[in-house]
Amino acid sequence: MSSRASSLNLYDKELPYDPDEIEYLDVATTYSEEKDDGESVFKEYCDSRRPIPIRFYQHRRFWIFCMVLTVVFLAIFVPLFIVYILPIIAQEMMNSANMQVIQMNMTQPTETNMHVSVHASVLGIPKIFSATLEFQEQVVVSWNNRLIGSMNLAPVQVKNGNGDFWQETTFYISDTAAFGDFVKTLSKATVKAFGLSIKDLKIDKMLPMNGLSNFANVQLQSFDLPRDAPEGAHIYIRAEIPNPSPIGMTLGTITFDLSYKTAYLGQVTAKGVTLIGGQPMMLVCEGVLLKQTDPVHLQELSELISNYLGDVPSMAFAQGVSVFPDGVNQVSWITNAITSTKMTVPIKAVQKLEVIKDIEIKDMDLSITAANPWMPTVTSTAVGASFRIPFNISINITDLSNTVLRMAYQGREFALITTATWNRTMSDMANNKIVFTIPPTEVTIQEAGRDAFQKFLTSVTQQDASTLEVIGAARGVADTSLGTVVLHVPLKTSVQLQGINFSAAKPTVSDIKVTNGTTEGVTIMANIAMVNPSIFSVSLGRVNLMVSCTIDGQTEVLGMATIPSMIIRPGQNTLAGVIDYHPANTQFGNKFLSTYVAGGMINATIFGYDQSSDIASIAPTLASLRLTTMLPGMTPPARILTGGNGAPTLGAILGSRRIPFTVTAVNPLDTTIWLNTMTVDVFWRDTVFGSVRNARIPFALLPHVEARSPEFIVPCPTGFQFALFLVTQFLPLNPQVIAGGTVAVDIRASLETTLGGASGIGYPAALNYQQKAVPAFLKLDVSFVGLTKRSYETDHPESEIDNHTLYDMVTSKIGYEPSIHDTSAYIRWLQRSLTVLYPEEAKVHIAD
Missing domain, CATH: 2.60.40 (Immunoglobulin-like)
Structure with a gap:
C-alpha cells in the first residue's frame, strides 16, 4: 500500500473514491514515457484501477439473517400444515377422486343380508401420493335419500393414483323395498400420508352404474311348442338377456306370466338362474301355453303365430310371478324386485322359416295376344307345395284361401296372381302336401317387371332349365291344441323349371x-x-x-x-x-327343288x-329363336317320268339314228307343273342310248295326274360301236323289243318348268332330275330297207335303185330276214348284217 500511496502522491491528486470501501485491482501499469502531460497520465491510471462492485447477497450478514428467518418460519408453518392444511388437501383429494364399482356379485341372499364380492376401484388421486384408505365405519349405500344397506370394507392401497381392490364381505340390508341399486356411497376414512394419520375424512360419492332396465333387450334364442298338453301345448323358450350392470345375483327359480296384447298365454319357469355382473344372462323357460276360447284372444293368438311363421317380430310380455333363490324359499326383497319386473320379449324365429317350400308347378299355360301383350292369360291345374309348421303340436288345416302368388325372375317381380284356390281333392294334408288350382286368369305384367317377364320367356324357350321365384302367402284355418286359429302362412321359394330349349x-x-x-x-x-x-x-x-x-x-x-x-x-x-x-x-332355289323332288335330305335352320311377332311382350323372345x-325330300323319291314309247324301224336305229319318242309323266306336286323344255339323256347300263337337247314340248301336268307328252325325236349315237352294242349286248338281253316290248332305261333330265301356271303366270324353276329303270316301250320294224339302202348308197353313191331291187341285192349277200319270232336267228342275222353295213369296221372287229 505504501508504494501505491507514494505513486499517487507524486501527482498530488485526490482519489475519486474511498480506499476503505473498494478493493483495487492489483495490476502493474506501464506508463508511456512519451506522455509528458500529467493529467493524461493520471486519468489513464485511474481507468486501469476501476474496482468490481460487491452484491448484497455476498455479504455475510445477509446469510446470517436468512438462517434466522428460516428457523422462525419452519417453527410456525409445519404445525399449521399438519394441523390445518394437510387435512384440507386430503379432503380435497377425496372430493376429486372417482370411485367405480366394476362388479358386485351377491350370493346366499336372506331377508337381512347376503354375501357380496366387490370389485371396485378408486381413481383420480394424484400419482405423487401413495396412501392406504382405512374405512373407519361401514360403507353405507343409499338410494333416493333412503338408506338401503351397509358393508365393511378392508383398507385399500392407492398407488400411482389408482386403488383397485376385490373384497368379499357381508352386505347388511337396511331397507328391503329399496334394495337393488347402488347409487350413492357415504363413509368416513383415514388417509395415512407423510407418516401421519389424518382422520375423519369424508367420502360422499355418486357411483354411476348401468342398471338392468327391467331386463330390456331380450334376445330370443329358441321358441318351440314341442308337444300337446292337456291344457294346451308345452312351450320351450331360450332367451339371452344382456346385463350392463355390475350387479350379479343368484336368482334361482323364476316363474313368469306370458301375455300378448290382451290374451293371457300361460306360465313359464326358469331354473338355476344366475345373474353375473357385466355378462349376459341365459334364461331357459318351460311351461304351458293355454288353449284359448275367447274370440278376441284367439285372434291375438293367430296373429302371434302368423307373425312368427312370417318372420315378423311380435312383442309379448313376461311378468314376474315368483322367485326362489335356493329353489325352495322366497326372499321378500328379491321377490318384490322380480314381480315388479315386466319384460318385453320379441317372439321371432331365430332362423328364417320356410313354412311352404318345394313348390312344384305341374303345368302352366300362358296365352298372349297382340291386343293385350302385357296381360297374358294364366292357367294351371296344379301348383303343389310341401308345408312344415315348425311346432310339434296337433294341427289340422281345414281351409286355405286368399292365396297370393307373386312371380319374379332374377329378383324382379313381374306378375301377381290372386285367384289360386285350394284343391282339396288333390291335396294330401296327412303328408303335408297342398295343391292349388289357378283358373284362367288375366294377369297384368307390372310395368317395372316387363323386362324381367321377357327375360323369363326367353329363358324358358332357349334354355334347358329356368328358375322362377314364387313369393306369396295363404290364409289357413287350422284346428290346434291351442284352439282354432287363422294363420297367414307365407311362402317364398325358387322353382326350377324344365325349359323348352328350342335350340336343342x-x-x-x-x-x-x-x-x-x-x-x-x-x-x-x-x-x-x-x-x-x-x-x-x-x-x-x-x-x-x-x-x-x-x-x-x-x-x-x-x-x-x-x-x-x-x-x-x-x-x-x-x-x-x-x-x-x-x-x-334362283340357282340355289333350283338346287333345293331338285333335291327335294329327288328325295334328298336338306339341312335347314x-x-x-x-x-x-306383332306381340310386343314376346317379340324379343321370338327374335332369339333358332x-x-x-x-326331307319326297318319300319315296318322285318318279316324274313314268314311261316312254318309241317304235323306230331297225333302219332308223342303224341308219338315220333318229327315234320318234313320247314320254308319260306324273306331277308329284300339289300344283300344276308346266313342262316347257326338256333335255334328256337315256342310258342302258351306263351306255348312252339316246339324247335330246332343249326339246320344246310344252304341256301341262295337273297335280298327281299322269299325262303323255307330244312326240319328239331322240337321236341315237352314230358309228359302228353303237351298232355293235345293239346287236351284241342290248338285243341279246332284250330280244322282246324286236317284236315290241318294254325295256328299263335310266334317264338324266333337265326340265324347264313353271310351277302353278304357264310361262308368265307360274314360278319358273329348273328341275335337274335323274331316274333309273324307266320303262320304255320299243318295237323294231321288220323292214330292212333302211339298212340296205344305206349300204348300197355307200358303195354306189351315184346309182339309183328302187327299194325292192335294193332289198333283193342285200338279201342275196346275207340271206333272207328270218322271222322276228325266232329271236335268236334274227339276232344272228342282224349281227351278220353288220358285215354288209360296216364292212371295213366288221373286218377289224372280226380280226380282233
Whole structure:
C-alpha cells in the first residue's frame, strides 16, 4: 500500500473514491514515457484501477439473517400444515377422486343380508401420493335419500393414483323395498400420508352404474311348442338377456306370466338362474301355453303365430310371478324386485322359416295376344307345395284361401296372381302336401317387371332349365291344441323349371307340299313336329320365322315361314306352317327343288327376327329363336317320268339314228307343273342310248295326274360301236323289243318348268332330275330297207335303185330276214348284217 500511496502522491491528486470501501485491482501499469502531460497520465491510471462492485447477497450478514428467518418460519408453518392444511388437501383429494364399482356379485341372499364380492376401484388421486384408505365405519349405500344397506370394507392401497381392490364381505340390508341399486356411497376414512394419520375424512360419492332396465333387450334364442298338453301345448323358450350392470345375483327359480296384447298365454319357469355382473344372462323357460276360447284372444293368438311363421317380430310380455333363490324359499326383497319386473320379449324365429317350400308347378299355360301383350292369360291345374309348421303340436288345416302368388325372375317381380284356390281333392294334408288350382286368369305384367317377364320367356324357350321365384302367402284355418286359429302362412321359394330349349329341340318337318306358284314365289305347306319337355303351354299367336338351307356347303335363305297359330304344349306338338318360298339366289332355289323332288335330305335352320311377332311382350323372345332340323325330300323319291314309247324301224336305229319318242309323266306336286323344255339323256347300263337337247314340248301336268307328252325325236349315237352294242349286248338281253316290248332305261333330265301356271303366270324353276329303270316301250320294224339302202348308197353313191331291187341285192349277200319270232336267228342275222353295213369296221372287229 505504501508504494501505491507514494505513486499517487507524486501527482498530488485526490482519489475519486474511498480506499476503505473498494478493493483495487492489483495490476502493474506501464506508463508511456512519451506522455509528458500529467493529467493524461493520471486519468489513464485511474481507468486501469476501476474496482468490481460487491452484491448484497455476498455479504455475510445477509446469510446470517436468512438462517434466522428460516428457523422462525419452519417453527410456525409445519404445525399449521399438519394441523390445518394437510387435512384440507386430503379432503380435497377425496372430493376429486372417482370411485367405480366394476362388479358386485351377491350370493346366499336372506331377508337381512347376503354375501357380496366387490370389485371396485378408486381413481383420480394424484400419482405423487401413495396412501392406504382405512374405512373407519361401514360403507353405507343409499338410494333416493333412503338408506338401503351397509358393508365393511378392508383398507385399500392407492398407488400411482389408482386403488383397485376385490373384497368379499357381508352386505347388511337396511331397507328391503329399496334394495337393488347402488347409487350413492357415504363413509368416513383415514388417509395415512407423510407418516401421519389424518382422520375423519369424508367420502360422499355418486357411483354411476348401468342398471338392468327391467331386463330390456331380450334376445330370443329358441321358441318351440314341442308337444300337446292337456291344457294346451308345452312351450320351450331360450332367451339371452344382456346385463350392463355390475350387479350379479343368484336368482334361482323364476316363474313368469306370458301375455300378448290382451290374451293371457300361460306360465313359464326358469331354473338355476344366475345373474353375473357385466355378462349376459341365459334364461331357459318351460311351461304351458293355454288353449284359448275367447274370440278376441284367439285372434291375438293367430296373429302371434302368423307373425312368427312370417318372420315378423311380435312383442309379448313376461311378468314376474315368483322367485326362489335356493329353489325352495322366497326372499321378500328379491321377490318384490322380480314381480315388479315386466319384460318385453320379441317372439321371432331365430332362423328364417320356410313354412311352404318345394313348390312344384305341374303345368302352366300362358296365352298372349297382340291386343293385350302385357296381360297374358294364366292357367294351371296344379301348383303343389310341401308345408312344415315348425311346432310339434296337433294341427289340422281345414281351409286355405286368399292365396297370393307373386312371380319374379332374377329378383324382379313381374306378375301377381290372386285367384289360386285350394284343391282339396288333390291335396294330401296327412303328408303335408297342398295343391292349388289357378283358373284362367288375366294377369297384368307390372310395368317395372316387363323386362324381367321377357327375360323369363326367353329363358324358358332357349334354355334347358329356368328358375322362377314364387313369393306369396295363404290364409289357413287350422284346428290346434291351442284352439282354432287363422294363420297367414307365407311362402317364398325358387322353382326350377324344365325349359323348352328350342335350340336343342330338333323338330321334325314332314308333309311338305308345294301348293301354289306365282311369278313371285311358291307356297309350300309343311308340318313341324317337336317335343316340349317343359310344363309350359305357350300360345303365341301368329309367328313369322325365316328358313335357310345348306346344300353342298352353300347356305341361302329360302323365304319366310308363317305359323298362323303357334301353340306349344307339354309333350309332342305338331305345328302347321306355310313357307313363302322366294329365294334370292334362283340357282340355289333350283338346287333345293331338285333335291327335294329327288328325295334328298336338306339341312335347314328356322330362326326368328325382329318382325317375328306383332306381340310386343314376346317379340324379343321370338327374335332369339333358332331351330335346326332336316327337311326331307319326297318319300319315296318322285318318279316324274313314268314311261316312254318309241317304235323306230331297225333302219332308223342303224341308219338315220333318229327315234320318234313320247314320254308319260306324273306331277308329284300339289300344283300344276308346266313342262316347257326338256333335255334328256337315256342310258342302258351306263351306255348312252339316246339324247335330246332343249326339246320344246310344252304341256301341262295337273297335280298327281299322269299325262303323255307330244312326240319328239331322240337321236341315237352314230358309228359302228353303237351298232355293235345293239346287236351284241342290248338285243341279246332284250330280244322282246324286236317284236315290241318294254325295256328299263335310266334317264338324266333337265326340265324347264313353271310351277302353278304357264310361262308368265307360274314360278319358273329348273328341275335337274335323274331316274333309273324307266320303262320304255320299243318295237323294231321288220323292214330292212333302211339298212340296205344305206349300204348300197355307200358303195354306189351315184346309182339309183328302187327299194325292192335294193332289198333283193342285200338279201342275196346275207340271206333272207328270218322271222322276228325266232329271236335268236334274227339276232344272228342282224349281227351278220353288220358285215354288209360296216364292212371295213366288221373286218377289224372280226380280226380282233
